[in-house]
Amino acid sequence: MGVTNLSKHTVVVAESQTLFRDMITNFVEDMDEFSVIGKLTNGQEVIEFIEEKEIRPYLCLLDIHMPVMDGLACAKKLKTEYPDMKVVLLSAYDDEESIETVLSVCADGYILKSSGLKEFKDILRFITEGKFVAPQKLVQYFSKRLDALLQIERESSLHFIKEHFADRTDLNKREWQIIQLLKKGWTNRMIAEELSISEGTVKNYLSLVYKKLDIKNRVELLQMLSKMTG
Template sequence: MKKTILIVDDHTLFAQSLQGLVNSFQEYEVIKVLKNGQELVDYFNSNNKRPDIILLDIRMPIMDGVATMSWLKDQFPEQKTLALTMEHDEEIIIKMVRAGCRGYLLKDIEPEEFLYALESVSTSGYYFSQEIEDVLDHPGTKNYGNLSNREMEFLNYACSEKTYKEVAEEMNLSPKTIDGYRESLFSKLQVKSRVGMVLFAVKNNIVKI
């Protein structure tokens, strides 16, 4: 039986091309193409067949990808969803990952890698495009037993939407000390961005999404 895909993207030409590509894969088929998050909400609330994977754009009218992902997290937390977008923004990636997005792909991805992404999400649960992985320095499952309690506390704050300045206030520390924690974690976790820390924390169940 083929795995089912639901596309949510307001760009009609792209969505139709994506549908054709997915349907060309032997093990996958598109069951519906929707234009925004509200249409997805209506689709789910009408008790239609739930897909194995949702391909979700970020920038959409009425209800965008971030709001849609938040709704899915609240209503259907087990739903596997891949972001497929042109948005390459650290803050948006963090929001999507914290909301339960299983992967983040850029729309210029090659078909072969796209198929691999679908298979990875289906089997292992997560996939991020090569360009995103390059930014993140391939955060995987590593030993984090050498993190201090304060570093773990900082890591949890870093996975929120708080700015580093707000984190410093929450921890009653100076911005300079917070910078030191950040650089220490970058080194210990072998990542080079805040997104990398978030993915590390999510994959290792340090923070709950």
């Protein structure tokens, strides 16, 4: 293997379609800061290339949809074994299912094949600066999911629950804990394991809670909790 210009970031491109593979390679090679050291057709070839050549590329550009081993499986393996390696996924799709899967493999970026040349190059440069780059739709989707998770967490906080119970003073610390875990959707067994008590003890506490709140059962308690919104 020839000597690689050490001043450039080494790149491996994996794309099953020859035309796209050559186009992507040309785009990358056209940038002064990058040098393509491997053009491959699937994820398995990427893994074998790295292992056999004993070379660790700075960046791997992986098409999501490839035979043998797709880009997602390859990205997951690479980020597990080489967490510092930059991994960017290429796809023609920006649907919610694809977005969720991309987030799950901890890729450093996500580029749509419909991107313009300038956008493509800008994304690669941003990634070298340590930024995660993704299409606007992905960022918006992630933001909405994060907001929803934060809302759930906030509404499951003891402070929030106590506020909506008018800061009742007749409930003790353990009873508040159990109410909080019920609000999160936990079962009696899960609550017992979390608090290191028996399921029977959880049931006894719940019976006391029902009596204090003047309700009959778990269903009514859950209905009370479900009405709490911020």
